[in-house]
Amino acid sequence: MTTPNKESGDARTDSAATLTRGPELVVGLVLMAIAGLVITDSLRVGTGWGDEGPRSGYFPFYIGLFLLASSSVIVLSALLTWSKSKAVFATREELVPVFQMLVPMVIYVVAMVYLGIYLPSAILIGYFMRHHGGFAWPASLAVSISVPLVFFLVFEKWFLVPLPKGPIENMLGF
Amino acid sequence: MDEINNLFHGFAVALTLPNIAYMLIGITLGVLIGVLPGLGGANGIAILLPLTFSMNPTSAIIMLSCIYWGALFGGAITSILFNIPGEPWSVATTFDGYPMAQQGKAAQALTAAFTSSFIGAFFAVALITFLAPVLAKFALNFGPAEYFAVQLLTFCSFVGMSKEPPAKVIAAMMLGFALAAVGMDSVTGQLRMTYDFPVLLKGFDFLIAVIGLFGIGEILLTMEEGLAFKGKSAKLNPKVVWETWKTLPRYWLTFLRSTAIGCWMGITPGGATPASFMSYGIAQRMSKEPETFGKGQIEGVLAPETAAHAAGTSALLPMLTLGIPGSPTAAVLLGGLMIWGLQPGPMLFVEHKDFVWGLIASMYLGNIVGLLVVLTTVPYWAAFLRIPFSVIAPVIVVICAIGAYTVHSAMFDVVMMMVFGVVGYLFKKLKYPMAPLVLALVLGDMAEASFRQSMLMSQGNMSIFWSNGLVGGIFGLAILMLVWPLLSSALAWAKTTAKAGD
Numbered sequence: 001m002t003t004p005n006k007e008s009g010d011a012r013t014d015s016a017a018t019l020t021r022g023p024e025l026v027v028g029l030v031l032m033a034i035a036g037l038v039i040t041d042s043l044r045v046g047t048g049w050g051d052e053g054p055r056s057g058y059f060p061f062y063i064g065l066f067l068l069a070s071s072s073v074i075v076l077s078a079l080l081t082w083s084k085s086k087a088v089f090a091t092r093e094e095l096v097p098v099f100q101m102l103v104p105m106v107i108y109v110v111a112m113v114y115l116g117i118y119l120p121s122a123i124l125i126g127y128f129m130r131h132h133g134g135f136a137w138p139a140s141l142a143v144s145i146s147v148p149l150v151f152f153l154v155f156e157k158w159f160l161v162p163l164p165k166g167p168i169e170n171m172l173g174f
Numbered sequence: 175m176d177e178i179n180n181l182f183h184g185f186a187v188a189l190t191l192p193n194i195a196y197m198l199i200g201i202t203l204g205v206l207i208g209v210l211p212g213l214g215g216a217n218g219i220a221i222l223l224p225l226t227f228s229m230n231p232t233s234a235i236i237m238l239s240c241i242y243w244g245a246l247f248g249g250a251i252t253s254i255l256f257n258i259p260g261e262p263w264s265v266a267t268t269f270d271g272y273p274m275a276q277q278g279k280a281a282q283a284l285t286a287a288f289t290s291s292f293i294g295a296f297f298a299v300a301l302i303t304f305l306a307p308v309l310a311k312f313a314l315n316f317g318p319a320e321y322f323a324v325q326l327l328t329f330c331s332f333v334g335m336s337k338e339p340p341a342k343v344i345a346a347m348m349l350g351f352a353l354a355a356v357g358m359d360s361v362t363g364q365l366r367m368t369y370d371f372p373v374l375l376k377g378f379d380f381l382i383a384v385i386g387l388f389g390i391g392e393i394l395l396t397m398e399e400g401l402a403f404k405g406k407s408a409k410l411n412p413k414v415v416w417e418t419w420k421t422l423p424r425y426w427l428t429f430l431r432s433t434a435i436g437c438w439m440g441i442t443p444g445g446a447t448p449a450s451f452m453s454y455g456i457a458q459r460m461s462k463e464p465e466t467f468g469k470g471q472i473e474g475v476l477a478p479e480t481a482a483h484a485a486g487t488s489a490l491l492p493m494l495t496l497g498i499p500g501s502p503t504a505a506v507l508l509g510g511l512m513i514w515g516l517q518p519g520p521m522l523f524v525e526h527k528d529f530v531w532g533l534i535a536s537m538y539l540g541n542i543v544g545l546l547v548v549l550t551t552v553p554y555w556a557a558f559l560r561i562p563f564s565v566i567a568p569v570i571v572v573i574c575a576i577g578a579y580t581v582h583s584a585m586f587d588v589v590m591m592m593v594f595g596v597v598g599y600l601f602k603k604l605k606y607p608m609a610p611l612v613l614a615l616v617l618g619d620m621a622e623a624s625f626r627q628s629m630l631m632s633q634g635n636m637s638i639f640w641s642n643g644l645v646g647g648i649f650g651l652a653i654l655m656l657v658w659p660l661l662s663s664a665l666a667w668a669k670t671t672a673k674a675g676d
Contacts, residue, residue: 024604031345038352041367045359053630056359056366059622060352067348073341089603094398101397102596105390105571109592112575113585121575125568133564147569151576159225161580 016092021085024078031071038064100132116166118148177304184531187232188539196237197536201544204244209252209555211396211563213570214262215245215486216502216612217388220381221577223510231514232529236536238510239490242503243295243537243544246446246486250287250479251548251555255280258559263446263482266454270467270474277470281410284552285418286472287479290429292545294480297433298440298487299537302494306534309495310523318627319638321496323648325621327655328498331442332610334658339605346601347610353378354618361626373586380615381581384506386591387608389574391598393567410552425476428457432477436484440500441492446485453481487537494518494530498617502609505616 042057042064049055078085090098104124111120126144129135135143155161187193207218219238226234249264254271267287274283316324329347336343356367357377368374432453439449457477458467467474489500490507497519499505511518516526523530548555578591601608614621632638640646654661 020604023600027600027604027606031349034349034352037369038355038367041369045364045366049634050362053361054626054634056362056364058629059625060355060366063348063351063355067345067352070341070344070348074345077341090398097397098394098599101394101567104568105595106592108571109575109588112588117572117575117579121568121572124571125565128564128568133562135564143565147572151572155576155580159228161224162583163576164579164585 018089018091018095019085020087020089021078021082023089025075028071028075028078032068032075035064035068035071038067104128112164114166116164116169118152118163119166119168121148121151177307180307180527180531181303181535183528184533184535185539187528187532188236188536193233193236193532193536194539194543196233197240197540197543198547200237200240201244201247201540201547204241204246204544205248205251205548205551205555206244206558207241208245208248209558210566210570211252211258211392213573214388214392215242216506217385217574217577218245219503219506219510220384220581221389221573223381223506223513224577224580226510227513231511231516232532234514235507235510235529235533236540238507239533239536240540240544242486242507243540244547245503246295246483247288247291247544247548248555249482250291251284251552252559254283254287254475255556256559263450263486264478265447266450266478266482267475269454269478270469270471273468273470274472274475279470281414282418282472283475284410285415285549286422286475288545288548289419289422290432290476290480291483292541293429294433294436294483295487295541296538298437298484299534299541301437301488302491302537303534306491306495306530307523309491310520313496313520314524316496316520318624318631319641319645320648322621322624322628323639323645323652324496324498325617325624327648327652328442328492328617329610329614329621330652330655332607332613334655335439335442335448336607336610337448338607340659342604342606343610346606346608347614350611350614351618351621353383354380354615355622360619360623376582378590378615379581379587380612381506381509382578382587382590383594383615384502384612385574385578386594387598387601387612388502389570389577390591390595391602393570394595394599395602396563397567410549415549421472422476425473428473428477429480431456431460432480433484436481436486437488439481440485440488442500446482446489446501449485450478450482453477490537494522494533495520497620499613502612505613509616 038060042061045057046055047057047061049058104127108120108124111123122144124144125147126140129140129143130137133140151163155163188197203222204215204218207213207215213221219241222238222241226238229237246263249259250267250271252258253264253267254275257268257272259265259268271283271287274280332347333340333343352367354377356374357365358375359366365375435453435456436446436449439452440446454467454474454477457473458464461467461471461473463471486501486503489504491500493499493504493508497508497517499508508518516522516529574591574595575588578587579585581587598608600606601611628638629635632641638645639649
């Protein structure tokens, strides 16, 4: 009974896996686009020889060309081996936790712009401990409040390096 | 014997009470960074760099380089006890270190790892002591063409020596150069590639890139594996340490070979990670009993650790003498030197003797202190890894965000850190190398300046790069490195066809 179970399990992960070829192509195309931006702007500022020597685009122009050439090779080889390539980028089981980390991180950074660093940090730590770590409220609260507090003392008080603050810190008079 | 005199003078600089305290703080922070996933030598130092701006440069660099030694030591702890490499260069240490721990020989494995790290580093520092002044004196005669040739050699060696496909190495490198060029052109004052976004005026800071690529990227990668840390515990007592030390002298040849590999890979920017793998591979091939490797062979711990530490240390040689770092971590230290107004390169040995020799002396002392610290405190570090990842991961994200923000006190940098984090994850998964990207971002402006100056001298004639034996030799070597992947595949092809002909 164990063998068929195992096989069906494997088949499921196979069908749910993201193949490497997709991300490979996308990254290659993005690099090509960046090369395009570099070359366009180098042409704008001048790639030739000015009055007092090489102009601003002289060096970046070739960098852009090399980037275009190498990313074209990557894109072409991804396209040429498209139907044959079966290399797995990540399975569904691997990608889900990555996004569980990535999405809160993006929200955290956006929140930091408006609320300063302390409150979002406390919420991020508390959220992970409650939601993924299964910690009880007291432990989660204790860690999520004390960690930003320690950073506050170390940076603002000890090393005198100001960190971003929001309306709440302003209200408290910092 | 000038070097010996200078070195003793350096010891006098390094052996003051505050500097020894900074050494201890540095080593402790370094081991912590090495043990925690998502924090490593390069991004750890990048995050702590802003805190040292107010310190005097000698103390600051002593503390920062000690963080580096600590991180090199710390990587071994997680590899052996948890089978999780804390740093990329300790992946090879897991092959035999973890099996040894499973057999109840964790203490021996740890002692062997720490001791061989120490030996590798010690030889590399000795090499720096005697080679650096010579190289610096030699480099005093370098003109812009020679500098550009050396920089070209650095980047071409990445293409020649990386395991990654050459197209990806070149793409990563060129992306670094392109990002370095964004912002104001220091020669003409013109704005480049800012596309009218005011936030891009300052360009991209490589410290932000390092924190994102190595910090956030690593956290995302670690998430994939679902995190159940199941570790072995270890107690180190003096008896085990002594017993293990007694067995080590018989592996002198392994030490010698691994140190040589490490120093070579560190000076040419191969870096600690390939050095550790290469050293492990060669140790296995040369061994009388290669089948015992991977099953808890102590030599399989000694070889990669010696090479990784030798490479990590000798990466500072080209950084100090030529201003060209041999690894991302050396690049971050170089960034620190420039922020303190110290221009790395041959003139540093003339103008800031105290600083240079204080640093070199602190490398000796730092490694001795590091060995003592890790041998005595292993169980406490292992306890750190028993903290669940659901606590560690968000705290490290917060630390990275603080680190990115404090570089320029700019929110945009934190946003860029996230972007670089995603790039780091994708690059790691798609096998793009990250070291060339970081080094190109650091050296981009310098390489461009030396290229333009050479072109000015020759009025745009490329022949300046083979106008004399020295520059021609370096330039030729660079081209050889660049076409090395083609040559080696051509050789392999010739061999197989010759065999088929037989």
